[in-house]
Amino acid sequence: MTIKTKDQKINQNLNSLKKPVSSTKPLTNENYYSADQDWQYQSPTWFKKFMACEAEALAELKGDWTERGDPKALLVGNYLHSYFESQEAHREFINEHPEIIATSGKNKGHPKKEYQVADAMIATLKNDPKFQEFYQGDKEVIVTGKIGGIAWKGKLDCLPTNHKYFADLKTTQDIYKRFYLPDERRYGSFIEAYNYSLQMAVYQELVRQQYGVQAVPVIIAVSKQDPPDKAPVSIPQDLLDYWLERVKELQPHIEAVKNGEEEPKRCEHCDYCRATKHLTQIISLYDLIE
Template sequence: MTTATKNQQTNRQTSQQAKPVESKQQQSKKSNKKTSHSDLRLDDDNYYSKDTDWFWQSPTWFKKFLNCEAEALAELKGDYIPDFDQTALLAGNYLHSYFESKEAHEEFLENHPEILAKTGKNKGKLKSNYLIADKAIECLETDPAFNELYQGDKEVIVTGELFGVKWKGKIDCLNLERGYFIDLKTTAKLDKKYWNNKEHTWESFVAAYNYQLQMWVYQQLIKQTFGVVCQPYIVAVSKEKVPDKAIVSIPDYRMEEAKREIEMRQNHIELVKTGQIRPNFCGKCDYCKEHKLLSSIIPMDQLII
């Protein structure tokens, strides 16, 4: 995998305009005082902490609240930990760290020894259920177009304000000089269709996971941080035996949909977070099922509504 190493060396020489973020991170790391929100500064060490999640909204948490307010609030408070298979998440992070830098990838492996076999002939190597991540990496790093496009600063932290609320974001690859940013995504199959019950239509994995919302937010935060309007792209790679890949753009109307959704839903979500109104229960997630009490009798046909 020497191609990616060369790319990582090239990446550090490109997109010099993004240096202000690095200097802010360095300044933040020099001060570990977090006595109040006014003292809070974002850096790589605290970006995913609950303190910063409370203070800054993010695409990840906004989408959690869209899915189920009760579950998201309980998780944010630390009262509930979702029980799900970590394999897909760790495989995705493994791929992200690889294309970030050699150092980031080594640090990821040190922090997650559970993905490596401890015994047998594969001792010290990836466990079988993570091998697909290596295939996805090889699929991308041997592609000239990907190597040409995935140039810029990696894991860039950006902040800003959207409709009066503070937001944060972390950009996989930001190239200010060429005016674009990239988010790496892994998915089961690129052309897999997902049924949208609300809209009564099939949609792509990008729409199903509301990635257009993430991309609109990132575009706005980049503009506020650096004064540059960047074009969003998703580089997607499938988790198949033979991985597929694509560079995906987001149409303007999808970006507008994301903007409207945030504008319409954000105030309500902030009121839920601050305890001014009670959260709604979706009735479908594990958290809701755990707290469900029988209160009515429903007709048989209503079971599938």
């Protein structure tokens, strides 16, 4: 038996009064996208939002603003993802979204046009022998870790049991479409335009921390064309290394903005900035284009 000194007893009592160091609830598939977990963990999606416009991202994270993206495009993407997750997930998704079925027009009683396109996108992948072979393993795998001392979360579409690579399904209008990249003053692919390289770099690092291996990210791109196009796309390792370093460089300021220690910068171009703009000074015509 050990005899406790008075000091130890006092410390013990003080400790029992304190709240737990972290009241974090475990991250699960159910709460992965909750506001609570978005405050606890950084994620590629939120980091990219902060990179695009700190003011909009902070307002959205606080629940003061809702991003006006294209909800239909997001739903179609989720519909396709649920199919490749499991039969059960896909059934559940369809039950939760009765709006998939048209209630009027020529598709009445059948899936709306965009979901017929999504079904064609699903078919082109599931009927491809190489895809069947490649897309084997655990689905919707949550990975967590620390980058630059901050907790991060990620969700892998497919992680094979050998952990040699992981696959991410990306839907896009046209795999070969050129997007202007204003920061770099050049054209790039949809992967660069949506900065999926940053997302894959973070996922690779979280997989490395959790499983102790360097897995190769592969983007399975599938287009919304009729008939759909498809391609497995790799990202050069030096680009992945670049984005992981870039995240570490940009992160301290983003954290300070989230913690209210630094002012969020406004981009002055996004929906949020336009909706909350006040005229301040007269600008030169040369400032109107990037």
